[in-house]
Amino acid sequence: MLREGDCFPEHITVTDVLIEDSTLLERISVSGLSSVNRNFDQEIRKGHTKKRQAWQNFLKNNxxxxxxxxxxxxxxxxxxxGTIQKIKGVDPKQNIRGAVREACVLENINSQMLQTVKPTKKDDKVYSPQTKGRTLNAVLDVTLRHTGTLYGLPSEVYQLAKIPENIAHKLDIIAFCRVQKNNFIGRNQFQYAIAVRLSATGTVDVLLPNHKQWIPYTQAGIEIGKLFHEVRKARNTQGSDRKILEQVQMKGGDLVKFVADTLVNHLKNPTVVLIEADVWRNERSKNGSGNQAWFQLKNEYLLEQRDILNFSHVIGHNCQYKRDDEKLNNLLTVIRLRSGKETPQYVTNRQEWNEDSETKDFTQLSGFIDKTAPELLHYFSIGRIPSTQKGQNEPQARNLSKIEHQDDIYAANIAYKHQQMIEILPFFVRADLQTEKSLKALCRVPHYLRTSPAFTKGNIHQPYPMHLGIDLIQDLLCILDLDF
Structure with a gap:
C-alpha cells in the first residue's frame, strides 16, 4: 500500500539476512533410499531433527x-x-522445508518459502515473468495472507451485500476449516479443524479445538506449528502420550462438538457461520453416537430441521437448540457450502447452449438462485475467469463437458479449467432475517468474500476466512511430512 519511494512506517523493519552456511540448504542426507535402506525412516528423523536445530541456531544468531x-x-x-524439484534418486522426505518451518515456529517466526530466484542470464538483472510472479506471490502471502490483512473494511462489503447497517458494522463471519490427510501413522488419518473469525473491522482471530479463547491469526500459525512439533515427537516415540496424537486425529464426534461449543460459548457479536458439507455431515463411525458428525447437514435432514441445531448426540450438549434460544441470539444463520461434483454443471448463457458453441467463463464474480427449490434458498456463486487464463477462443481451450475416462462415453464432468460453482445454503436463520430479501443478503456475504488481496488474478475457491484457515493448516503440514 506504499507508493514507490515511500519509507516504511517506524514500527516496521525490513532486513536482508544472508545464508552464508550452505549446509543449511542441503537436503537431508541418507545412505540409500527406502527401497534398499532399512534404516531410511530413522535416518530421515535424525536428519530432520539435526537440520531443524541448525536452523534454530541460525535464526537466533542472525x-x-x-x-x-x-x-x-x-x-x-x-x-x-534453494531449488525444489523432483530428482531421480532423491526422496521427497529429504526436503528440508518441514525442518525449516518447524524451526521458525519454535522461534515464534511466521515463514514463507521461496525457491531460489535466478535471472534469465548470468550477471543479468532481468527476470522472467514467471519468476517475478512467484516472488510477488511470496511477498503478498507473507505480508497479507499471513497477517489476514485486507485493503478495506469488511463492514463496507456487508453493506454492499444489503446487510442492514446496524448489523453490518459489527458483523462477525466465522468459518470452520478442516484438513484431512491419509497415511498419518500407517493407515490412520490426520484430521484437524479450526475456526476463523473475520470481524467487521478486518481483525482476524482463530479458535483452536479445546481452547477457551480466540487468538490473533498471526499467533495461530505459531500455536498450530508448535502442536505439530509435539505431534511429530510423539509419533516417533514408542509409548508416547496418545492424547497428543488424538488432537490431530479428530473424529466425527470431535468435529461436531467443536462446532457446538463454538456456537454456544464463543459468539460475541452478530455472526454468520460458514461450514462445508463434506465430512462435517458424515457419520464417521458405527461404534456409538459419540463418533457421529453433524448429520443435520445432510439434505435428507436439513429441510425438516432448518429451524433447530440438532446437537442431541453431542457430548456436553445433548439437546436440540431452538431458534428462540437466548444463547444463540447472536447467531444470524449457519450457511452450508457445497462444491465440486455436488454442484451442477453450467454454461454462461442459453444462446451458447442452443448454438452448441464453445463455452466461456464469467468475466466477473456471478451469483444465481435456484427457483425450483423454494423451501430453502439455494444460492450459487461462480468466480470470474482469471486474467491469466489461456485464451478461450482457441479450439482446444474450452469444452462444454469433459470425458474423464476413455470408456465413459456418457460422462459430463466439469472441465478442469472452468471456475468452480459453490452452493450457498442458509439455515437456522434468525426470525427477523427470514424474508427473501434478507436471505439473499446473507448469501451475498460469503459470495463477495471469495476475494483476497493476495490473489489478484481471479477468485479464491472458499470465502476469505475459510481460505485463511485452510491455508494456515496446510502451510504447517510439512512439519509432519504430510505436504506431498
Whole structure:
C-alpha cells in the first residue's frame, strides 16, 4: 500500500539476512533410499531433527538478535530455500522445508518459502515473468495472507451485500476449516479443524479445538506449528502420550462438538457461520453416537430441521437448540457450502447452449438462485475467469463437458479449467432475517468474500476466512511430512 519511494512506517523493519552456511540448504542426507535402506525412516528423523536445530541456531544468531523488543514483535520471514524439484534418486522426505518451518515456529517466526530466484542470464538483472510472479506471490502471502490483512473494511462489503447497517458494522463471519490427510501413522488419518473469525473491522482471530479463547491469526500459525512439533515427537516415540496424537486425529464426534461449543460459548457479536458439507455431515463411525458428525447437514435432514441445531448426540450438549434460544441470539444463520461434483454443471448463457458453441467463463464474480427449490434458498456463486487464463477462443481451450475416462462415453464432468460453482445454503436463520430479501443478503456475504488481496488474478475457491484457515493448516503440514 506504499507508493514507490515511500519509507516504511517506524514500527516496521525490513532486513536482508544472508545464508552464508550452505549446509543449511542441503537436503537431508541418507545412505540409500527406502527401497534398499532399512534404516531410511530413522535416518530421515535424525536428519530432520539435526537440520531443524541448525536452523534454530541460525535464526537466533542472525535474526532474533536484530529485532528490538522481540517479545512484543511479530516476525515474518521469506526464506529463499534453494531449488525444489523432483530428482531421480532423491526422496521427497529429504526436503528440508518441514525442518525449516518447524524451526521458525519454535522461534515464534511466521515463514514463507521461496525457491531460489535466478535471472534469465548470468550477471543479468532481468527476470522472467514467471519468476517475478512467484516472488510477488511470496511477498503478498507473507505480508497479507499471513497477517489476514485486507485493503478495506469488511463492514463496507456487508453493506454492499444489503446487510442492514446496524448489523453490518459489527458483523462477525466465522468459518470452520478442516484438513484431512491419509497415511498419518500407517493407515490412520490426520484430521484437524479450526475456526476463523473475520470481524467487521478486518481483525482476524482463530479458535483452536479445546481452547477457551480466540487468538490473533498471526499467533495461530505459531500455536498450530508448535502442536505439530509435539505431534511429530510423539509419533516417533514408542509409548508416547496418545492424547497428543488424538488432537490431530479428530473424529466425527470431535468435529461436531467443536462446532457446538463454538456456537454456544464463543459468539460475541452478530455472526454468520460458514461450514462445508463434506465430512462435517458424515457419520464417521458405527461404534456409538459419540463418533457421529453433524448429520443435520445432510439434505435428507436439513429441510425438516432448518429451524433447530440438532446437537442431541453431542457430548456436553445433548439437546436440540431452538431458534428462540437466548444463547444463540447472536447467531444470524449457519450457511452450508457445497462444491465440486455436488454442484451442477453450467454454461454462461442459453444462446451458447442452443448454438452448441464453445463455452466461456464469467468475466466477473456471478451469483444465481435456484427457483425450483423454494423451501430453502439455494444460492450459487461462480468466480470470474482469471486474467491469466489461456485464451478461450482457441479450439482446444474450452469444452462444454469433459470425458474423464476413455470408456465413459456418457460422462459430463466439469472441465478442469472452468471456475468452480459453490452452493450457498442458509439455515437456522434468525426470525427477523427470514424474508427473501434478507436471505439473499446473507448469501451475498460469503459470495463477495471469495476475494483476497493476495490473489489478484481471479477468485479464491472458499470465502476469505475459510481460505485463511485452510491455508494456515496446510502451510504447517510439512512439519509432519504430510505436504506431498
Amino acid at each position: 535474526v532474533l538478535n536484530k529485532v528490538k523488543s522481540k517479545n512484543d514483535s511479530s516476525i515474518f520471514a521469506i526464506i529463499e530455500i
